[in-house]
Amino acid sequence: MRRLLLLVLFLVGLWAALSNFKGLANKGEYSSIVLDFRDNLPTTVISEQLQAIAQKYNKTATLNSIFSVSDNIYTLEGDEQLLKALRHSPLKKFVEHIEPNYIYRAFEVPNDPDYGKQWNLRSINIERAWEDTKGAGVTVAVIDTGVSRVPDLQQTEFVEGYDFVNDKVNATDDNGHGTHVAGTIAQSTNNNYGVAGIAYKAKIMPLKVLSAGGSGTILDIAEAIRFAADRGADVINMSLGGGGESLVMKEAIDYAHQKGVVIVAAAGNSNRNAAEYPARYPHVIGVAATDLAGKKAPYSNYGAAVDIAAPGGSNEGKILQETIDPRTNQPVFMGFQGTSMAAPHVAGVAALIKASGISNPDEVLSVLQKSARTVSEDPFNHFGAGHLDSTAAVKLALKGKITWKDFFRWLRDNGYLNPRFWIDGGVVALLPKILMVIGSYLLYWFLRNYLGWSWSLNSGLILGSSGLFFLRGVYILDLPQWPFRLASSSIPELGNTIVGSPMLNPLFASVLIPFLLIALLLGHPKWKWFAIGTTLGVASCLAVSAVMSPAVLWLGTGAIARIFLIVNALLCFGLAYLASQGEKRLA
Structure with a gap:
């Protein structure tokens, strides 16, 4: 009966949590609607449907641009009410998609034009990369x-682009954001003027999709992606985004990826636990931002869909490039962050x-991730694969395609095959966790004459020693991360797992919680085994932590922390021993 009651309470709590959870993605804003007619429809049928829309809703749908003709993509002004009406109208038989024409905005934080040092290029180790390549022959x-x-940018080579906002070929900047971004990629270098760019021998293809105010629609962005793919672009950069998923944009991204x-x-710049669109789409490399010290920039999104981190700047140090002042349209060196x-x-x-x-x-992408400088403690996935390293990336790329030999060399040098990596604390500290589990079972083995095996004892040993640690690196879009962090933590780690600190909280990393569990559950015929197993698991966790990485909040990382952990490990073992003695006498 108690089990049934607990199950009912769990299901009720789960239902309440899910029903109140709004998701991590913004819904997005829009003022127009995308009508993506089927490619095989005759123009007469499309015309009939457009006339029907005009008569019924008093709205005129138009081609988004001259590049929309072959794809039969139209747009019309409208809100959520019109969107719902169109999706439930006979029109849906003639279209592939009816969706919002979401507005994405440039990710930008207020800038400081007086900052004048390109610390960001040194932080990605660019100088040695330039010894091998400067990006010649590549179009971005x-x-x-x-x-x-x-x-x-006068010595930087340009290829013809397009202005999708004003439907013209000349895609000049009236905001300053795009010119600044292009400068980071390929600012003219070694010209005795201004600042440097990363791939300064590469070609720039300017595609304007954002207005002077820094906003634009997903339909313009999707068409720009296809334009770039069809005209020989090798790399696309989109320093923009927003809420709202678009199938039209996803198809454009898939199209470009296939090419x-x-x-x-x-x-994104919302300091939220998930990247925004379009970084969230498959085949898009999502980039988080770091500051001057290499830490997560205060504004940067993190978690799901973040693949790698690179310098984005902060108030202490911004990213300097030459751009235009939108107020005067004159060139100016400015520091941006984002x-x-x-x-x-x-x-x-x-x-x-x-x-x-x-x-x-x-x-x-594989080269970028395998060459990144890994971050040992990153429980919230602030950095993805790690910090961008241009020299390591070029060095790895020059070896040709990634082979199994390269892969295992990377494993050996940067992570999973390097024991020191685990001792120092890896993404998931596998070696200590396994030792904690083994240690708890060894303690149980010493007391096997007093304890009987059961699932409750087994689960207690795991909860106390390691938790389901393999869940720690799981990041799923639009799902909160805290349930994975809790499930992947042992009892001693619960005090620091939410805040993502490597320091154990002394209230949790002590005999206190095992003592309370023993006191509450010892008289229960089944749950007593859970309490005893948990106590042994905590003893093992504290002992391994004391030997390998003593780090306790307020006590530091030295001898005091080690003594604290060892004493509490012994107290936990003694508590389990006394509880088991009592069980033997009762038997």
């Missing part, structure tokens, strides 16, 4: 507010990788 499409040929284009996008600034670092290094002989976009 900058899908943004346009790009203006400021003086420090071999590497697609990079900013993760994931918008982090993404072009990755796009620039992707251009270097492509120039080094790697053409497949999946292999480019």
